[in-house]
Amino acid sequence: MPGAWREARCLLAANPRKSYLPDMSAHSHQLHQGNALRDAAARRMAERGEQWTDMRASIFDALAGFDRPASAYDIAEAVSKARGKRVAANSVYRILDLFVGTNLARRVESANAYVANQHPGCLHDCIFLICDTCGQATHIDDDKLSEGVRQAAEHAGFAEVRPVIEVRGRCEDCS
Amino acid sequence: MPGAWREARCLLAANPRKSYLPDMSAHSHQLHQGNALRDAAARRMAERGEQWTDMRASIFDALAGFDRPASAYDIAEAVSKARGKRVAANSVYRILDLFVGTNLARRVESANAYVANQHPGCLHDCIFLICDTCGQATHIDDDKLSEGVRQAAEHAGFAEVRPVIEVRGRCEDCS
DNA sequence: TGATGAATGTGATATTGTCACGTCAAACAA
DNA sequence: TTGTTTGACGTGACAATATCACATTCATCA
Numbered sequence: 001m002p003g004a005w006r007e008a009r010c011l012l013a014a015n016p017r018k019s020y021l022p023d024m025s026a027h028s029h030q031l032h033q034g035n036a037l038r039d040a041a042a043r044r045m046a047e048r049g050e051q052w053t054d055m056r057a058s059i060f061d062a063l064a065g066f067d068r069p070a071s072a073y074d075i076a077e078a079v080s081k082a083r084g085k086r087v088a089a090n091s092v093y094r095i096l097d098l099f100v101g102t103n104l105a106r107r108v109e110s111a112n113a114y115v116a117n118q119h120p121g122c123l124h125d126c127i128f129l130i131c132d133t134c135g136q137a138t139h140i141d142d143d144k145l146s147e148g149v150r151q152a153a154e155h156a157g158f159a160e161v162r163p164v165i166e167v168r169g170r171c172e173d174c175s
Numbered sequence: 176m177p178g179a180w181r182e183a184r185c186l187l188a189a190n191p192r193k194s195y196l197p198d199m200s201a202h203s204h205q206l207h208q209g210n211a212l213r214d215a216a217a218r219r220m221a222e223r224g225e226q227w228t229d230m231r232a233s234i235f236d237a238l239a240g241f242d243r244p245a246s247a248y249d250i251a252e253a254v255s256k257a258r259g260k261r262v263a264a265n266s267v268y269r270i271l272d273l274f275v276g277t278n279l280a281r282r283v284e285s286a287n288a289y290v291a292n293q294h295p296g297c298l299h300d301c302i303f304l305i306c307d308t309c310g311q312a313t314h315i316d317d318d319k320l321s322e323g324v325r326q327a328a329e330h331a332g333f334a335e336v337r338p339v340i341e342v343r344g345r346c347e348d349c350s
Numbered sequence: 351t352g353a354t355g356a357a358t359g360t361g362a363t364a365t366t367g368t369c370a371c372g373t374c375a376a377a378c379a380a
Numbered sequence: 381t382t383g384t385t386t387g388a389c390g391t392g393a394c395a396a397t398a399t400c401a402c403a404t405t406c407a408t409c410a
Contacts, residue, residue, distance in 0.1 A: 055358070073396070091358060093398065109285040110339050112366095112397060129328050142327055148320045149340060153304050156315060157347030164285050165324060166339040172332030230389065248365070266389060268367065287366060287397090 037064060037118065041104050044120045048102050058083060059095045060116065063105060068135045069113030072096055108137060110166045115139075125150065125163045131171035138171075212239060212293065216279050219295045223277050233258060234270045235291065238280060243310045244288030247271055283312060285341045290314075300325065300338045306346035313346075 041060050042052040062078040063070060070078075076092045096114055099105035104120045107113070108128050115128075115137060125146035126139045146163055153161045216235050217227040237253040238245060245253075251267045271289050274280035279295045282288070283303050290303075290312060300321035301314045321338055328336045 051357080053357070071397070086359095088359070088361090089398075090360080090400090094358080109341070127324065127327065129331055129333050131333075138331065140327055140331060142323075145320065145323045145327060148317075148323070149302065149342060152302065152315055152317055152320060153342040153344060156304055156313065157350075158304050158306070158342060158344040159350055161342050161344035164339070164341040164343065166284070167324060167328040167333060167336050168339065169328060169333040169336035175332075175334055226388080228388070246366070261390095263390065263392090264367075265369090265391080269389080 037116070040120055041116075044104060045102060050098065050102060055087075055091065056095055056098075058087075059092060060099065060104065063096075063099075063114060064116040066115075069108045069111045069115050069130070069137050071113045075114070108166065109164050110168060111135075111137070125165065128166040129171070130166060130168050131174055132168050133170055133174035136171055136173070212291070215295060216291075219279060220277060225273065225277060230262075230266065231270055231273075233262075234267060235274070235279065238271075238274075238289060239291040241290075244283045244286045244290050244305070244312050246288045250289070283341065284339050285343060286310075286312070300340065303341040304346070305341060305343050306349055307343050308345055308349040311346055311348070 038057070038060065042057070045052045045056070058079045059075060062075045062082065065078065066074065072089050072092045075096070076087050076089045079087045079092070096105060096107075100107055100114070102120070103117055103123065105114050105116055106126065106128075108115060108130065110128075111130055124141040124143065126141050127145065128137050128139045130137045146165060149163045149165060150161055153163070213232070213235065217232070220227045220231070233254045234250060237250045237257065240253065241249065247264050247267045250271070251262050251264045254262045254267070271280060271282075275282055275289070277295070278292055278298065280289050280291050281301065281303075283290060283305065285303075286305055299316040299318065301316050302320065303312050303314045305312045321340060324338045324340060325336055328338070
């Protein structure tokens with residue numbers, strides 16, 4: 001059965017636990033990893049007229065280094081270690097908000113946590129799948145579904161809509 | 176324009192700010208309000224083998240009395256006032272978890288808050304629309320959309336899936 | 351050189367959520 | 381009746397998440 005849905009699956013983390021390598025043939029957008037991802041992030045920030053500072057790079061690296069959604073405090077701790085100097089949650093939130101605004105990261109609402117976006121140049125209303133057992137998150141892009149949600153909300157009179165589509169459950173590995 | 180989507184709209188709160196009265200003709204399920212809602216909740220708990228205690232009734236009433244998603248602490252405060260005795264958040268969480276488990280209430284993940292369920296007997300993966308400006312929440316039931324999300328997750332190997340579909344935005348009244 | 355503004359630091363505090371354990375009352379068995 | 385068990389709730393402590401006000405640093409530019 002795997003394979004059937006592979007083409008819709010994008011990896012979230014820079015360090016996936018298992019190597020479901022992205023099937024580039026099915027992606028019209030770029031998936032970045034490691035340095036490439038970092039460069040893409042820096043480029044994207046530049047495009048948006050934002051600076052790419054050491055602090056921002058550190059936080060982005062920390063975020064991308066987690067293999068599951070990370071809380072602001074997780075990131076603060078990781079960055080503190082990496083830089084040998086305490087970084088306050090405060091500063092992390094500030095930068096995470098910026099990342100979310102520039103599409104470099106996304107917030108997983110049902111986990112109060114954040115993930116790096118593997119293809120910051122593309123705008124999708126992505127759908128997160130979060131395993132209640134292991135905490136791993138993957139995401140799928142299904143523009144038809146998310147468009148449906150968008151339209152339903154607009155139909156109900158909502159404007160500037162921002163869909164939050166997540167699914168909690170038990171992942172294949174934990175079954 | 177109103178009317179077109181009315182048949183899909185269920186009111187969340189017992190005290191809606193505006194009186195969009197439910198169009199019963201379009202609902203195959205029961206919508207409850209006030210005492211009827213309370214009775215339905217009590218009945219549902221009984222069905223599930225759970226007690227309907229004073230504390231639970233107070234918390235349910237408080238929850239249903241808000242016209243928007245209420246945090247556990249909001250509810251604790253309301254119940255404390257109503258009963259003239261301090262109720263700890265702790266106890267509120269316990270009971271809210273129970274309510275969510277019995278479908279008497281739902282958690283709005285993107286707001287860290289809860290709402291009473293107007294038709295506890297029906298199981299829907301409902302879609303919340305939350306206004307970033309006024310905080311009001313409505314919900315729509317679109318089984319086709321939520322089924323789509325469910326299926327996408329199951330297709331990706333997830334089991335025991337629990338969709339979280341919410342939309343943040345600006346509501347008609349705030350436009 | 352000094353003013354300005356963006357980025358970050360610092361400390362305090364607010365909000366949300368959990369844990370361990372104690373008390374009380376209803377139900378039930380001896 | 382009396383003792384035991386069980387579920388509901390109380391209490392205090394604390395953990396985790398999030399925000400606020402204001403200070404400091406530093407590059408830039410007039």
